[in-house]
Protein backbone atom coordinates (compact mmCIF):
# COMPACT_ATOMS: atom_id res chain seq x y z
CA UNK A 562 0.00 0.00 0.00
CA UNK A 563 2.58 2.58 1.10
CA UNK A 564 5.50 1.27 -0.92
CA UNK A 565 5.96 4.74 -2.47
CA UNK A 566 7.54 5.77 0.84
CA UNK A 567 10.48 3.41 0.37
CA UNK A 568 12.07 5.13 -2.65
CA UNK A 569 11.63 8.61 -1.16
CA UNK A 570 13.15 7.44 2.13
CA UNK A 571 16.10 6.01 0.25
CA UNK A 572 16.52 9.34 -1.57
CA UNK A 573 16.44 11.25 1.69
CA UNK A 574 19.19 9.07 3.10
CA UNK A 575 21.35 9.72 0.06
CA UNK A 576 20.73 13.45 0.36
CA UNK A 577 21.79 13.69 4.04
CA UNK A 578 25.58 13.48 3.55
CA UNK A 579 25.40 16.20 0.87
CA UNK A 580 23.58 18.59 3.21
CA UNK A 581 25.91 17.73 6.12
CA UNK A 582 28.90 19.04 4.13
CA UNK A 583 27.54 22.61 4.31
CA UNK A 584 28.38 23.27 7.94
CA UNK A 585 26.76 26.47 9.11
CA UNK A 586 29.24 28.89 10.65
CA UNK A 587 32.20 26.93 9.33
CA UNK A 588 35.33 28.96 8.65
CA UNK A 589 35.59 29.82 4.96
CA UNK A 590 38.62 29.00 2.88
CA UNK A 591 41.16 31.71 2.15
CA UNK A 592 39.94 34.09 -0.56
CA UNK A 593 42.33 35.37 -3.21
CA UNK A 594 43.44 39.04 -3.07
CA UNK A 595 41.47 39.71 -6.26
CA UNK A 596 38.31 38.33 -4.65
CA UNK A 597 38.72 40.38 -1.45
CA UNK A 598 39.52 43.53 -3.42
CA UNK A 599 36.51 43.06 -5.71
CA UNK A 600 34.12 42.30 -2.84
CA UNK A 601 35.36 44.64 -0.11
CA UNK A 602 37.81 47.37 -1.13
CA UNK A 603 36.56 47.84 -4.70
CA UNK A 604 33.15 48.82 -3.32
CA UNK A 605 34.66 52.25 -2.59
CA UNK A 606 38.15 52.39 -4.10
CA UNK A 607 38.23 53.25 -7.77
CA UNK A 608 34.54 54.16 -7.65
CA UNK A 609 34.78 57.80 -6.62
CA UNK A 610 34.24 56.99 -2.91
CA UNK A 611 37.82 56.20 -1.90
CA UNK A 612 41.05 57.18 -3.66
CA UNK A 613 42.56 54.89 -6.29
CA UNK A 614 44.97 52.53 -4.50
CA UNK A 615 46.02 50.21 -7.34
CA UNK A 616 49.13 51.08 -9.36
CA UNK A 617 50.45 53.53 -6.73
CA UNK A 618 52.96 51.16 -5.11
CA UNK A 619 51.64 52.04 -1.64
CA UNK A 620 53.68 50.19 1.03
CA UNK A 621 52.05 46.91 2.08
CA UNK A 622 52.55 47.82 5.78
CA UNK A 623 50.54 51.04 5.34
CA UNK A 624 47.74 49.21 3.49
CA UNK A 625 47.56 46.60 6.28
CA UNK A 626 47.50 49.27 9.00
CA UNK A 627 44.76 51.33 7.34
CA UNK A 628 42.63 48.24 6.61
CA UNK A 629 42.79 47.20 10.30
CA UNK A 630 42.37 50.65 11.85
CA UNK A 631 40.34 52.60 9.31
CA UNK A 632 41.06 56.18 8.32
CA UNK A 633 38.55 59.07 8.35
CA UNK A 634 35.73 57.90 6.06
CA UNK A 635 37.13 54.41 5.72
CA UNK A 636 35.95 51.68 8.12
CA UNK A 637 38.31 49.26 9.91
CA UNK A 638 38.11 45.57 8.99
CA UNK A 639 38.30 42.93 11.74
CA UNK A 640 40.16 39.61 11.43
CA UNK A 641 36.75 37.90 11.27
CA UNK A 642 35.99 39.91 8.10
CA UNK A 643 39.41 39.65 6.46
CA UNK A 644 41.70 37.01 7.98
CA UNK A 645 45.36 37.89 8.72
CA UNK A 646 46.49 35.59 5.88
CA UNK A 647 44.04 37.21 3.45
CA UNK A 648 45.08 40.73 4.47
CA UNK A 649 48.77 39.88 4.13
CA UNK A 650 48.23 38.61 0.57
CA UNK A 651 45.86 41.51 -0.23
CA UNK A 652 48.30 44.20 0.93
CA UNK A 653 51.14 42.78 -1.18
CA UNK A 654 48.83 42.39 -4.16
CA UNK A 655 47.54 46.00 -3.94
CA UNK A 656 51.10 47.25 -3.50
CA UNK A 657 52.27 45.64 -6.73
CA UNK A 658 49.09 45.51 -8.87
CA UNK A 659 48.97 47.75 -11.95
CA UNK A 660 46.49 50.62 -12.22
CA UNK A 661 43.11 49.87 -13.82
CA UNK A 662 41.84 52.12 -16.59
CA UNK A 663 38.22 51.75 -15.46
CA UNK A 664 38.92 53.04 -11.92
CA UNK A 665 38.28 56.65 -10.88
CA UNK A 666 39.62 58.70 -7.97
CA UNK A 667 37.62 60.48 -5.30
Ligand code: HEC
Nearest residue numbers: 601602604605610611612614623624627628632633634635
Ligand atom coordinates in the same frame (compact mmCIF):
# COMPACT_ATOMS: atom_id res chain seq x y z
C1 HEC B 1 33.33 52.25 2.69
C2 HEC B 1 34.29 52.62 1.70
C3 HEC B 1 35.67 52.00 1.77
C4 HEC B 1 36.00 50.67 1.78
C5 HEC B 1 35.05 49.47 1.75
C6 HEC B 1 37.44 50.61 1.81
N1 HEC B 1 37.97 51.86 1.84
FE1 HEC B 1 39.95 52.33 1.91
N2 HEC B 1 39.48 54.33 1.97
C7 HEC B 1 38.20 54.85 1.90
C8 HEC B 1 38.27 56.29 1.99
C9 HEC B 1 37.08 57.24 1.94
C10 HEC B 1 39.65 56.63 2.10
C11 HEC B 1 40.27 58.02 2.28
C12 HEC B 1 40.42 58.25 3.76
C13 HEC B 1 40.96 59.63 4.09
O1 HEC B 1 40.42 60.61 3.59
O2 HEC B 1 41.92 59.72 4.87
C14 HEC B 1 40.38 55.36 2.10
C15 HEC B 1 41.77 55.27 2.18
C16 HEC B 1 42.48 54.09 2.02
C17 HEC B 1 43.93 54.01 1.92
C18 HEC B 1 44.89 55.20 1.93
C19 HEC B 1 45.01 55.69 0.49
C20 HEC B 1 45.92 56.89 0.35
O3 HEC B 1 45.87 57.51 -0.72
O4 HEC B 1 46.67 57.20 1.28
C21 HEC B 1 44.24 52.68 1.78
C22 HEC B 1 45.63 52.08 1.61
C23 HEC B 1 43.00 51.95 1.78
N3 HEC B 1 41.95 52.83 1.93
C24 HEC B 1 42.91 50.58 1.67
C25 HEC B 1 41.71 49.86 1.67
C26 HEC B 1 41.64 48.42 1.59
C27 HEC B 1 42.84 47.50 1.50
C28 HEC B 1 40.31 48.10 1.62
C29 HEC B 1 39.68 46.72 1.56
C30 HEC B 1 40.09 45.83 2.60
C31 HEC B 1 39.55 49.33 1.74
N4 HEC B 1 40.44 50.38 1.76
C32 HEC B 1 38.17 49.42 1.80
C33 HEC B 1 37.04 54.13 1.78
C34 HEC B 1 36.92 52.74 1.81
